[in-house]
Each structure stands twice: as C-alpha cells, then as structure tokens.
Amino acid sequence: MKYIPFVYHASYSQLALPSTHRFPTSKYHNLYQHALKHQLLFEQYRQTPSPIDKEILYAIHCPLYVEQFINGTLDHKAQRRIGFPWSNELVRRTLHAVNGTRLCAELALEHGIAVHLTGGYHHAHYDFGSGFCIFNDLVIAARSAIDAKKADKVLIFDCDVHQGDGTATLTQGHSDIISCSIHCAQNFPSRKQQSDHDIDLDKGCTDSDYLDHIRQILPYLIRLHQPDLIIYDAGVDIHQHDDLGYFAISTQGILDRDKQVISIAKMHNIPLAAVIGGGYSRNEDELTLRHSQLLIAANQLWL
Structure with missing residues (x-):
C-alpha cells in the first residue's frame, strides 16, 4: 500500500464556541491542511463520512438520550456535563464524526491501517455525555465491525491522558470488545470506571516510563485476546505542555509511542484504526505538530 487512507469532514471544525472555551475546535481543519501541505496525507485518499444512522446509535446508547440530544431537549445539567452549548452545528458535527470512526475501522480492515482526523469520544456513557464526548465512537465502531462479521474481537487501545470511563462502562457487557485505558491516575474523571485493563500512571510520567508500559502491555493484550482489529486512541494530551494533561511526555515521546503502537500492530498483522483523540x-x-506525529509515524512505518 502506497498511501494512508483517512477520514475527514469539514463539520469537525465548524463549531462556534465562546472565545474563552478551552476546546480547540480549529485543530481538525488545521491538522487536515498541515497533513496535505506536508504530504503526510493525500486528498484523493480521503473518505468523507455521512451522518450516522440513529439505529446504529440505539445499539449502544439509550434511544431517549439519542433523541433528546439530536432534538436539543436535553436538560441544562446534562448539556453542561457534555461541555458544549447545544446547536445544530454540534449535532451535525457529532453525527458525522461518530460515523467517521466507523468508516475508519472499515478502511483499516480493508487496507491494514486508516486514520480519522477526530474521534476518541471515550467519556460518552449509555445515557449521558461527558467531557466533550456525546456518543462513544470507539465502541460504536467496534460493535459495527463485529456485527458486520468483519471481526470477531476488537481491542480498543486508549492512550489519551484521561481514562476512557465511558468506554469502560459500555464494554462491560461485550466480551468481544476489549477495553484498555492507559491514563493519568490523578486526572479527569475523578471517579474511574473498570476497563478490561487499566494502566494508571502517576503525574509527571516521563517518556521512558510511558514507552516501557506501551512496549509491555500491547503485545501482552494481543497474545491474550488475539484481536482482529485495534482501534487506537492516539490522544496527545499526554504532552508535557498540554493544558489538561499532567504527564511530562515530549513531542518525540508522542512520535515514539505512535511508532511503537503501529509497529506492534503491523508485526502481528492486525489492522489498526487510529483516531487523533484529545489534545488541548x-x-x-x-497542537497541530503534536497530532501530526501520528501521521509521521504511519508514513514511516506502514508504507
């Protein structure tokens, strides 16, 4: 394969937020432009998602919650917990982005690797959203791949600095979806949930410490569970200068992590669907530079 298939929709950055809001909505468009400019990705290999079908959301999320979010009838407390003010733009962005991760997983299964220039909504639970996450794209993509008989078992390998608490709760009844979260013990959410595998690392975790854990845990999980697909949340909020992260990981450390994950998946011949995850x-x-490390790693190792 001579290219990296990727998924992107313009709505990802079309979200008007107050200037004081900490969510960097422009980062998706910035990364897209940067990747094309530096020939890390090529426009002819872009796939554009359609809005996700509500029936697919119902398979993972409470139908009443789905309807209330889409129609803008969630109560103020529930909307505030999500962290975004409701708008039609938010609904449009959400429905395209969640389906984008589904599409990314399909592309990975077909081509061996694929990247989604958003995704990683791991704080979304069955009947509520949290921490900028509305519907859990990781679990939806995993379930869809299994239901389509394209995979028997899927590993969600979450390297965002925050625990994937929504992923943990949503996968507890799904023995064919394995959840692993490698995160900062002292960071959001304050109340952690139980993933299949939780790796709690302390504040100030350095490159060498962090990479040692990746090197050990991912091959172990592959041997133990033998997944047919890895969905990789490549969050860069592990960076030492991230606004919401408490780790001491360098930009080089992010590149080394991404190269490790990709090389381990490739060595075991397991398709890898990567989402860019958090970064603030x-x-x-x-921020663009940090997220672009995933694309650099993919180009260096997969092509």
Missing part, C-alpha cells in the same frame, strides 16, 4: 493548547501550531 492555545498554541494552534504546537
């Missing part, structure tokens, strides 16, 4: 900084160029 007022410095847009810095």
Whole structure:
C-alpha cells in the first residue's frame, strides 16, 4: 500500500464556541491542511463520512438520550456535563464524526491501517455525555465491525491522558470488545470506571516510563485476546505542555509511542484504526505538530 487512507469532514471544525472555551475546535481543519501541505496525507485518499444512522446509535446508547440530544431537549445539567452549548452545528458535527470512526475501522480492515482526523469520544456513557464526548465512537465502531462479521474481537487501545470511563462502562457487557485505558491516575474523571485493563500512571510520567508500559502491555493484550482489529486512541494530551494533561511526555515521546503502537500492530498483522483523540493548547501550531506525529509515524512505518 502506497498511501494512508483517512477520514475527514469539514463539520469537525465548524463549531462556534465562546472565545474563552478551552476546546480547540480549529485543530481538525488545521491538522487536515498541515497533513496535505506536508504530504503526510493525500486528498484523493480521503473518505468523507455521512451522518450516522440513529439505529446504529440505539445499539449502544439509550434511544431517549439519542433523541433528546439530536432534538436539543436535553436538560441544562446534562448539556453542561457534555461541555458544549447545544446547536445544530454540534449535532451535525457529532453525527458525522461518530460515523467517521466507523468508516475508519472499515478502511483499516480493508487496507491494514486508516486514520480519522477526530474521534476518541471515550467519556460518552449509555445515557449521558461527558467531557466533550456525546456518543462513544470507539465502541460504536467496534460493535459495527463485529456485527458486520468483519471481526470477531476488537481491542480498543486508549492512550489519551484521561481514562476512557465511558468506554469502560459500555464494554462491560461485550466480551468481544476489549477495553484498555492507559491514563493519568490523578486526572479527569475523578471517579474511574473498570476497563478490561487499566494502566494508571502517576503525574509527571516521563517518556521512558510511558514507552516501557506501551512496549509491555500491547503485545501482552494481543497474545491474550488475539484481536482482529485495534482501534487506537492516539490522544496527545499526554504532552508535557498540554493544558489538561499532567504527564511530562515530549513531542518525540508522542512520535515514539505512535511508532511503537503501529509497529506492534503491523508485526502481528492486525489492522489498526487510529483516531487523533484529545489534545488541548492555545498554541494552534504546537497542537497541530503534536497530532501530526501520528501521521509521521504511519508514513514511516506502514508504507
């Protein structure tokens, strides 16, 4: 394969938020432009998702919650817990983004690797959203791949700095979806849930410590569970200068992590669907650079 298939929709960055809001909505468009400019991705290999079908959401989420979010009738407390003010733009963005991860998983199963330029909504639970996450794209993509008989078992390998608490609760009844979260013990959410595998690392975790854990845990999980697909949340909020992260990981450390994950998946011949996950900084160029490490790693190792 001579290219990296990827998924992107313009709605990802078309969300008007107050200037004081900490969510960097521009980062998706910035990364897309950066990737094309530096030939990390190529426009002819972009796939554009359609809005997800509500029936697919109902398979993972409470139908009443789904309807209330889409129709804008969630109560103020529930909407506030999500972290975004409700708008038609938010609904449009959400429905395209969640389906984008489904599409990314399909592309990975077909081509061996694929990247989604958003995704990683791991704080979304059965009947409520939290922490900028509305519907859990990771679990939906895993369930869809299994239901379509394209995989018997899927590993969600979550390297965002925050625990994937929604993924943990949503996969507890699904023995064919394995959840692993490698996160900061002292970070959001304050009340952790039980993933199949939780790796709690302390504040100030360094490159060498972090990479040692990746090197050990991912091959172990592959041997133990023998997944047919890995959905990888490549959050960069592990960075030492991230606004919401408490780790001490360098930009080089992010690249090394991504290279490790990709090389381990490739060595075991397991398709890898990567989402860019969390990353928070007022410095847009810095944030783009951090997220682009995933694309650099993919180009170096997969092509």
